[in-house]
Amino acid sequence: MNRWIEELARQLEAGEQVVVVTVAGVRGSAPRETGAKMLVTADASIGTIGGGQLEYECTRLAVRILAGEPLPRLRSFVLGPQLGQCCGGTVDVLFESFAGGLPEWLRDLRCRDASGRPALVVTGLRDPLKVVLPNESVVCGAETGLDPSLLELARSAIGRRSAQRRKDLLLEPITDGGFHVAVFGAGHVGSALVSTLADLDCEIRWVDSRPEVLRDPPRGVRTISTPHPARVVATMPSAGFYLVMTHSHLLDFEICDRVLRRGDAAYCGLIGSGTKRRRFEHRLLEQGLSAEALRVFACPIGLAGITGKKPAEIAISTAAELLRIQQQRVGSSRGRAAACAAVCSH
Numbered sequence: 001m002n003r004w005i006e007e008l009a010r011q012l013e014a015g016e017q018v019v020v021v022t023v024a025g026v027r028g029s030a031p032r033e034t035g036a037k038m039l040v041t042a043d044a045s046i047g048t049i050g051g052g053q054l055e056y057e058c059t060r061l062a063v064r065i066l067a068g069e070p071l072p073r074l075r076s077f078v079l080g081p082q083l084g085q086c087c088g089g090t091v092d093v094l095f096e097s098f099a100g101g102l103p104e105w106l107r108d109l110r111c112r113d114a115s116g117r118p119a120l121v122v123t124g125l126r127d128p129l130k131v132v133l134p135n136e137s138v139v140c141g142a143e144t145g146l147d148p149s150l151l152e153l154a155r156s157a158i159g160r161r162s163a164q165r166r167k168d169l170l171l172e173p174i175t176d177g178g179f180h181v182a183v184f185g186a187g188h189v190g191s192a193l194v195s196t197l198a199d200l201d202c203e204i205r206w207v208d209s210r211p212e213v214l215r216d217p218p219r220g221v222r223t224i225s226t227p228h229p230a231r232v233v234a235t236m237p238s239a240g241f242y243l244v245m246t247h248s249h250l251l252d253f254e255i256c257d258r259v260l261r262r263g264d265a266a267y268c269g270l271i272g273s274g275t276k277r278r279r280f281e282h283r284l285l286e287q288g289l290s291a292e293a294l295r296v297f298a299c300p301i302g303l304a305g306i307t308g309k310k311p312a313e314i315a316i317s318t319a320a321e322l323l324r325i326q327q328q329r330v331g332s333s334r335g336r337a338a339a340c341a342a343v344c345s346h
Contacts, residue, residue: 028089035163
């Protein structure tokens, strides 16, 4: 997820020195993937590279770097015999120290991320090279500091969704931040759900007609206070996830109706019972919606078999349901892309 961009910018603007600890490569089993990040300051660590002894050792090294000790940028850790972690793989970890305000590459990246424009961050693993390549234009080697062969290598990674190590470069695609979720309602369940979702790779819009209940949202959550919550449906990107739990059944119905008439939702979840679902389905069909349009309609929300009614239980169950659907969608998309590539290569 891209939250490290804003968090790093925020820390540097506050005058902090920050060591960015990044998983730069993985061989075998490891607790986190290439590109996972942790930010370490003098009094805090933000994010995680997987916990356990690996994270402890990397935090300790980052603190030494903050103290001015000249340590190598890149280190390799064998998780089994070296650190006593049962994963058994080898993890390459990159340590980068930043201080003294926002570097130009971070200013550019921050603007691109805020506007939803994809890019590729190219980082040297042996030297302090840091370049942001835009997706939408051709960049020459002279503008980036990359020689032609490395520039061509970097360009080959543009458009991918996962970070990768290629030679002595770390290539990190910056995309739209995962899937998009709109939560309608800021009651007990809505608040618990937003709090749970805020730690996932998703962009959250939290919508309510009552501005006083949208105070102090989790960092990165966009709040929308409007007397017409249902109109927010039209502003969502395609393949969005919608969770409907307002204080009004009439408003719930209007929002669900607008979502399902769009025809491009990945999920439309309505809090409530099976009885509420049947009533809503009857009215929706009566007003001209097809049975196919109701395919993404879910009520009750959450994973089957989890019946707890506490807000936190509903939030965890529903977040898990969204993750399952999103991962199925990503897997299906990758399968179609691989099939297309196979056809095109013949």
